[in-house]
Amino acid sequence: xxxxxxxxxxxxxxxxxxxxxxxxxxxxxxxxxxxxxxxxxxxxxxxxxxxxxxxxxxxxxxxxxxxxxxxxxxxxxxxxxxxxxxxxxxxxxxxxxxxxxxxxxxxxxxxxxxxxxxxxxxxxxxxxxxxxxxxxxxxxxxxxxxxxxxxxxxxxxxxxxxxxxxxxxxxxxxxxxxxxxxxxxxxxxxxxxxxxxxxxxxxxxxxxxxxxxxxxxxxxxxxxxxxxxxxxxxxxxxxxxxxxxxxxxxxxxxxxxxxxxxxxxxxxxxxxxxxxxxxxxxxxxxxxxxxxxxxxxxxxxxxxxxxxxxxxxxxxxxxxxxxxxxxxxxxxxxxxxxxxxxxxxxxxxxxxxxxxxxxxxxxxxxxxxxxxxxxxxxxxxxxxxxxxxxxxxxxxxxxxxxxxxxxxxxxxxxxxxxxxxxxxxxxxxxxxxxxxxxxxxxxxxxxxxxxxxxxxxxxxxxxxxxxxxxxxxxxxxxxxxxxxxxxxxxxxxxxxxxxxxxxxxxxxxxxxxxxxxxxxxxxxxxxxxxxxxxxxxxxxxxxxxxxxxxxxxxxxxxxxxxxxxxxxxxxxxxxxxxxxxxxxxxxxxx
Numbered sequence: 001x002x003x004x005x006x007x008x009x010x011x012x013x014x015x016x017x018x019x020x021x022x023x024x025x026x027x028x029x030x031x032x033x034x035x036x037x038x039x040x041x042x043x044x045x046x047x048x049x050x051x052x053x054x055x056x057x058x059x060x061x062x063x064x065x066x067x068x069x070x071x072x073x074x075x076x077x078x079x080x081x082x083x084x085x086x087x088x089x090x091x092x093x094x095x096x097x098x099x100x101x102x103x104x105x106x107x108x109x110x111x112x113x114x115x116x117x118x119x120x121x122x123x124x125x126x127x128x129x130x131x132x133x134x135x136x137x138x139x140x141x142x143x144x145x146x147x148x149x150x151x152x153x154x155x156x157x158x159x160x161x162x163x164x165x166x167x168x169x170x171x172x173x174x175x176x177x178x179x180x181x182x183x184x185x186x187x188x189x190x191x192x193x194x195x196x197x198x199x200x201x202x203x204x205x206x207x208x209x210x211x212x213x214x215x216x217x218x219x220x221x222x223x224x225x226x227x228x229x230x231x232x233x234x235x236x237x238x239x240x241x242x243x244x245x246x247x248x249x250x251x252x253x254x255x256x257x258x259x260x261x262x263x264x265x266x267x268x269x270x271x272x273x274x275x276x277x278x279x280x281x282x283x284x285x286x287x288x289x290x291x292x293x294x295x296x297x298x299x300x301x302x303x304x305x306x307x308x309x310x311x312x313x314x315x316x317x318x319x320x321x322x323x324x325x326x327x328x329x330x331x332x333x334x335x336x337x338x339x340x341x342x343x344x345x346x347x348x349x350x351x352x353x354x355x356x357x358x359x360x361x362x363x364x365x366x367x368x369x370x371x372x373x374x375x376x377x378x379x380x381x382x383x384x385x386x387x388x389x390x391x392x393x394x395x396x397x398x399x400x401x402x403x404x405x406x407x408x409x410x411x412x413x414x415x416x417x418x419x420x421x422x423x424x425x426x427x428x429x430x431x432x433x434x435x436x437x438x439x440x441x442x443x444x445x446x447x448x449x450x451x452x453x454x455x456x457x458x459x460x461x462x463x464x465x466x467x468x469x470x471x472x473x474x475x476x477x478x479x480x481x482x483x484x485x486x487x488x489x490x491x492x493x494x495x496x497x498x499x500x501x502x503x504x505x506x507x508x509x510x511x512x513x514x515x516x517x518x519x520x521x522x523x524x525x526x527x528x529x530x531x532x533x534x535x536x537x538x539x540x541x542x543x544x545x546x547x548x549x550x551x552x553x554x555x556x557x558x559x560x561x562x563x564x565x566x567x568x569x570x571x572x573x574x575x576x577x578x579x580x581x582x583x584x585x586x587x588x589x590x
Contacts, residue, residue, distance in 0.1 A: 063125040063137040069144040070116040072123075075107035076100055078194060078421060083127045087113065090122040095220055099192040103129065103136035109167060109422030110147040111192040114216040117274075153588035155420040157557060159537045160481050160586040161455060162414060163212050164426040165202055169194055171425055172293075172341060172394035173411045174201055175218075175232030175252045178401050181207055184272055185411065186218055186252065187427070188229060194424040199226040199257065203272065209409070209430045209451050210587045218252065218275045219266055224282065225258025229293040229341060233305070233324075234400050235267075240324040242267045242278075251324055253283075253294045253307070260286035263294050263309070265324055284319070284327045288312050293341045296324070297399060302374045306330075308342040308360065316342050316362070318377060331376045335383055338362030341394040346372070347408055347435045349442055357435060357442060361386065363394050365412075369435070369442055381441055388514075388521035389553035391415045391540060392428060408433040409449060416539045416555040428553050429535055429542055438549070445548035448535060452483060457583035465576040471499065471568045474581065478563045481584035482536040489529050492572030499566040500534060501558040503541050507532075514545055517554040521545070529577065535584075 072087070080100040088094040099111060115123070129136055146152070152166050164170065168191045175186035182205045189202030201219035204212040219227040235242065235249040243249045250268045252275070255261050262282035266275045284294070289312035299306045299320075307319040307327060314336050319327040340363035349355045360377060361367035365386030370379040386392075395412030414428040431446040460477055480501075488496060490509050497506040505516045507523065507530050514523040514532075523530065526546050533544040536558070543552040567576060 057131045058128045059131050059134050061127050061129045061134045061137050063140065065123050065125065065140070065142060067115045067118050067121050067123055067142060069142045070114060071143050071146060072113040072115050073141045073143055073147050074099055074111040074113070074192065075102035075139045076109050076111050076193065077102035077105065078108045083129065085125065085127045088124045088126070089115070089118050092118055092121060093220070097192050097198040101127065101136060102139070103133035111167060112146060113191065115142070116216070155422075156560065157418055157420050157538050159426050159539050160588065161210065161452075161584055162426050162429055162537050162540065163204065164418075164423055165189060166214055167422045168192065169196055169424050170202060170427075171196065171413050172229045173396050173413060173427060174229050174254070176396045176411060177232040177234060177250065177399040179234050179248065179250060179271065182271070183207070183209055183398065184232060184250070185212065185427070186232065189217065191217060194422070199228055201227050201252065201254065205272070208454065209449050210455060212587075215273065218272070219254060219277075222256075222277065223258075224256035224262065224264060226256075228255035228257040228261070229394065230254030230263075231295045231396065232399065233296050233298065235324065239305070239322060240265075240267070242269070244269045247271055253296045253324070255292040255294065256282060257292070261290050261292050262286050278325070280325070283325050284309075295342050295344055295396065297344060299374055306344070308333075308344040310340050310342055310362070314339055314362070316360070318344070333360055333368070333377055335360060335362050335366060335368055337383055338364050338366040341396070343396055345397055345408060347433065349435050350437055351434070359435070359444065365392060365395060367444060384443060386444055386446075387412075387551055387553065388519055389543070389551070390517060390519050391555040392553050397433065407449070410446070412553075414540060414553065414555070418539060419557070426539065428540070431551070434548070443549065446551040447544060447548040448533070448542075452535070452584070455585040455587060456483065457585050460581040462576065462579045465567070465579065466573060467496065467567045467569045467576060468573045469569060469571075471566045474565045474567070477565045477581055479583040480538070480563055481586065482534065482565070483582040483584050484532075484534040484536065484565065485578075485580045486532045487529055487577045487579070488532070489575045489577045490525075491574055493569040493574040494571030496569045496574040498532070498534070499568060500536050500541060501564065502562045503554070503556045503558070505532065505534065505541070505543060514543070514550060514552065516541065516543060516552060517556055519552055519554055521550045521552055523550050
C-alpha cells in the first residue's frame, strides 16, 4: 500500500501518502467540513475513500468543436462521479451544469443540449477530470438526430398517457398558459441527469392536452442562478412593452435561485419558440428566506397583473404591477400546513359566474377559499385538503383558457420514482377544477379533462352485478391502460372495491373511508351509492370519487404481466349498479 485517495462530490479529489503506515489498520474520517449555505439547498458529501498505487489528480480537460449539427450529446452513467462541465460558445453564452459523465464503459443514456441556434460557431467544452480519464470529453458528439431515439417512449415503465420528458429529471409544472390553439407546459427540468439539479425550464406544447410535442429548453441558468418555478402569461395589451411583430408576447415569470432568490422575467415574440431574458432582471428583489415560485394572473377589474409569491414557512404575499417589471406588495396570506408553489384564481361557485370565490393554495394543494377586492385576499374557510394521494405536488392551472371554454384546468407534478434509465418523474393527468356547495361548505372538485375520451379504445359495460365474498374477475377485460367508472350500491359488505392490475382500491363501509396504496380519505355515500373513477397508467392510479369530491392520485408501478380487473367484497355482498371499462390508447407515436 502506498497512497490513498479521497473523492468528494463536486469533482474534488484529495490524497494522502500512507506509505509509512503499510500493514497498519487505520480509521479514516472527515472532519471540519462546514456547509456555509444559508438556504435549504446546500450540503457537503464525502464518499468513496479507497487505496491505490496511482495518485489520482484532477486535470482540466478541454475539447474544441464546431457546432455543425443540432444536438450536443453527453454520455451519462447513472451513479458515476459528478462533473462540472462548461460549454463556452463563441460569441454566445457559457452554459455550465453538473453531470454524471460516463468517462469509461458504455453510457446508460445520452443527455442532450440543443445548439441549433449556434450552427457554425466554435465551442470550447471544459471539465475537471481524473488524470486517468482526461480524454473523456472526446466522447461528446454533435449530431442532427437524437441518439437512440428509437428507444424513447418504449421503455418498460414509461407512462403512456401522462406527460414525461424524453430524458432527464422533471418536477414542478411551470408557466401553464394557452395561446392561439396551443397549451404551453413548462416544467422544472434537469436535462443532464435523472436526479434533481441544474434547474432549467423544459417546454412542451399540445393542442388537446393529450399529445405533447417537446420543444427545446426555454430557460437556462445564468449569472443570477438556476431557474426555479414560476408562471406564464400572454401580454395581450403589451403592458411590458416587449412586443415585436404580429404575435402577442408570451412572458414567463420565474425565480432565479442564486445566492439570493429573486424574481425575473423572460419573453417570446414567436409563440414560445425562442426566449429572451429581460435585460434589467430581477424585476422583484429578494424579500426573505427562499422567496420563490411566482404565480401571475391578469386582474381585469383594475387592468393589472397580480402575483402570488411564496415567502417563508407557511407565509405568502400578493403583489401588483401594471407592466410586469415593477411590483408593489399588496397583502400577506398565511396557509397553514403548506408552503411553496402558490396558486391564486377566481372560480364560479356551482357554475354561477355571478357568484364567485377566490382560491389560494400551496404546493401540497391545501387551499383557502375567500374573496379578493384587488388589494386584499380575505379567507372565508380553510385550509382544506385537496389531494388524498401520495404522488401529487406543485400543481398549477392554465392562464388564458378562452372564455367560450371557461374551464379551470390543472396539472400537477406526479412524484413517481421511475426505474427506467434515462428519465425520471412525470406529470399527473390534467383535471378540471370546479367549486361546488357541499354539506361542509364550498369545496374544490377534480375531474379528468373530457379530452381523454379521444383516446378511448375498446369498451366493456355491465349493470346490476352482485358481488359476493371474494374476488370476481371481469371476463374478457385484459388491458394495460384503463379508464374505469364504477357505481356501487352496497348491501351487506364490510368492504368492497376493485383490484386493477394488482392495485387494490377499497371502500370501508363502516368507516366510510376510501383507501389505496396506503392512502386513505373520508368518503360518504351519495344517495346510498359510492361512485369511483380510475385512470390507470403504467406508474399511477388516479382515483376520483363521488364526482371528484375526493381526488387520490397514487404511485403504483403495475406488473407488466397483470392486465386484469377484479371486483371484490369482504364480510358480505355488494351490488355494482353500473360499471364501464374503457381501454386507453397510448399518446406516443411508437
